[in-house]
Amino acid sequence: MAQSNELAESPQAPEALKISVIGCGYLGAVHAASMAELGHEVVGVEVDVEKAEALAAGRVPFFEPGFEELLRRSLASGRLSFSPDMKAATGAAVHFVCVGTPQRRGEYAADLTYVEAATSSLLDVLGPGELVVGKSTVPVGTAARLAALVAERVPEAALAWNPEFLREGFAVQDTLHPDRLVYGVADGGPVDAEALLDRVYARIVADDTPKVVTDYATAEMVKTAANSFLATKISFINAMAELCEATGADVKQLADAIGHDDRIGRKFLNAGLGFGGGCLPKDIRAFMARAGELGADQALTFLREVDNINMRRRIRMVELARQVCDDSLLGKRIAVLGAAFKPDSDDIRDSPALNVAAQLQLQGASVRVTDPQALPNVRRQWSQLDCVDTPEEAAEGADAVLLLTEWRQYKELDPAAFGAVVRTRRVLDGRNALDREAWEAAGWTYRALGRRNA
Ligand code: NAD
Numbered sequence: 001m002a003q004s005n006e007l008a009e010s011p012q013a014p015e016a017l018k019i020s021v022i023g024c025g026y027l028g029a030v031h032a033a034s035m036a037e038l039g040h041e042v043v044g045v046e047v048d049v050e051k052a053e054a055l056a057a058g059r060v061p062f063f064e065p066g067f068e069e070l071l072r073r074s075l076a077s078g079r080l081s082f083s084p085d086m087k088a089a090t091g092a093a094v095h096f097v098c099v100g101t102p103q104r105r106g107e108y109a110a111d112l113t114y115v116e117a118a119t120s121s122l123l124d125v126l127g128p129g130e131l132v133v134g135k136s137t138v139p140v141g142t143a144a145r146l147a148a149l150v151a152e153r154v155p156e157a158a159l160a161w162n163p164e165f166l167r168e169g170f171a172v173q174d175t176l177h178p179d180r181l182v183y184g185v186a187d188g189g190p191v192d193a194e195a196l197l198d199r200v201y202a203r204i205v206a207d208d209t210p211k212v213v214t215d216y217a218t219a220e221m222v223k224t225a226a227n228s229f230l231a232t233k234i235s236f237i238n239a240m241a242e243l244c245e246a247t248g249a250d251v252k253q254l255a256d257a258i259g260h261d262d263r264i265g266r267k268f269l270n271a272g273l274g275f276g277g278g279c280l281p282k283d284i285r286a287f288m289a290r291a292g293e294l295g296a297d298q299a300l301t302f303l304r305e306v307d308n309i310n311m312r313r314r315i316r317m318v319e320l321a322r323q324v325c326d327d328s329l330l331g332k333r334i335a336v337l338g339a340a341f342k343p344d345s346d347d348i349r350d351s352p353a354l355n356v357a358a359q360l361q362l363q364g365a366s367v368r369v370t371d372p373q374a375l376p377n378v379r380r381q382w383s384q385l386d387c388v389d390t391p392e393e394a395a396e397g398a399d400a401v402l403l404l405t406e407w408r409q410y411k412e413l414d415p416a417a418f419g420a421v422v423r424t425r426r427v428l429d430g431r432n433a434l435d436r437e438a439w440e441a442a443g444w445t446y447r448a449l450g451r452r453n454a
Contacts, residue, residue, distance in 0.1 A: 017196075021043070021045065021096045022097050022122060023118060025062075026347065027098045027135060028044065029062075031096060033074040037073065040200065041079050042074075043089060044080070045086055047084055058075050065172070066173070089122065093130055093131065094130070095131070096162075097118055097119060097122070097135060099114040099136055109139070110290075115138060119149065119150075123153045127154070129191060131160060132146070132160070133193075138161075140217050140290055140294075141220075143220055146159055160184060160186075161184035162182065165179070165180070168277070169344030180209065181204065182211075183211070184215060231275055234270075237251065237271045238310065240255075240450070241271035245316075251451060272313070272433075273449065275352075277345075281350045287300060317404075323447075324445065329360060331365075333368070334366070336360075336369045337391050338370075338371055338404040339369050339370075340353070342405065348381065353404035354385070357369050369385050369394065370387065370388050375389070392421050400427070403428070403430055406433035415441075428447050429451075432451065
């Protein structure tokens with residue numbers, strides 16, 4: 001699967017470099033193909049042999065809009081290859097580390113096992129003048145520690161931290177047209193990391209993309225601070241939703257009204273079931289854990305509340321379902337529309353939708369889950385849940401329909417036709433995404449988090 005170590009000879013890309021990307025999951029696979037799109041010769045190193053083989057054959061092992069075309073184009077250019085063997089990274093000028101940093105079992109802290117293992121095997125092939133670039137989200141202090149390892153083993157090589165801000169669902173666009181570049185670099189040293197990264201991102205830099213060049217600690221913190229801010233914004237509006245539920249006010253109108261103030265802005269103020277996925281929840285927890293280790297835990301105690309508010313929304317959704325089902329879930333048929341943690345992704349890591357579906361089932365409901373892309377992952381990891389392919393199958397004979405991931409397909413359902421398959425026309429809009437008036441006009445009882453009842 002690997003190809004030659006020679007620098008790609010490409011007349012369109014005189015600045016082309018040989019690049020390795022270690023870890024080809026949601027972040028790394030898109031990064032590898034995007035770097036080839038920018039003209040570089042790229043090898044993706046992925047320990048999961050099946051995943052490496054699928055990618056090498058142009059098959060995308062996850063759902064990401066636009067990625068399959070990009071992958072196939074990059075493979076066809078001859079500039080992209082994949083290998084399960086770290087030796088394939090030999091001779092690359094830049095090595096991007098894109099492995100996972102999940103939450104440690106039973107703790108808040110990040111599990112750095114994969115970053116450490118990947119760096120350690122990379123050191124066996126790292127050559128002088130080469131640059132290791134961390135893209136994984138790591139606790140502050142990790143880059144300095146890894147840089148010391150690099151300096152000890154290959155003194156003429158160096159390390160930089162270049163956090164990634166891509167959003168699943170927009171990963172290709174965000175990688176090729178990021179809203180900013182952040183380089184965490186060491187002062188001095190054997191490699192001019194900024195110049196090398198500018199060469200990697202030449203086309204992006206030429207687009208006048210804002211660039212922040214800083215130290216390791218700031219670069220690491222930019223990522224966790226950004227995610228903490230976004231999580232806080234979501235939990236803020238969800239806290240307002242709790243109050244709206246207590247007062248009879250309407251959170252959607254409230255968000256529209258405060259969002260008109262451009263210091264606040266309307267984005268990320270959609271009240272609903274809250275955030276999940278492979279980043280926000282574990283990143284805010286790892287940030288709190290790291291602050292504790294640094295003796296600065298007070299600075300981030302508010303994130304505990306952000307996390308609590310977020311988790312409470314899931315419980316509230318289950319309560320709301322019980323309420324509309326005449327105060328008992330036992331034996332009720334519930335249709336769950338959406339399983340991915342967000343639309344346009346098949347990622348079910350810490351998915352609020354699945355969390356709610358499982359709680360409903362535990363409380364005696366008969367639950368049917370559907371999702372346009374995530375069902376293979378659900379069937380693999382949540383075998384206790386009953387999965388069906390279409391919203392109509394999920395809703396057949398249902399006592400209530402819950403919209404838990406706001407896929408376009410579900411927002412565009414015709415409430416009149418869809419109403420024909422259910423037993424009772426009750427819809428719970430967990431994402432405040434449906435056209436309430438249209439559903440009510442079709443005879444549905446509509447309920448949503450933080451919204452006034454009709
Ligand atoms: P992922 O689990 O989808 O991918 C990680 C990949 O690394 C897996 O395919 C795994 O098999 C591979 N891997 C593990 N150890 C390896 C090794 N030693 N050598 C080669 N491959 C190895 O995770 P992800 O979502 O791509 O996230 C990766 C990192 O990027 C995390 O730190 C995450 O927080 C961060 N991040 C993710 C996103 C996102 O939207 N997914 C966005 C920004 C940052």
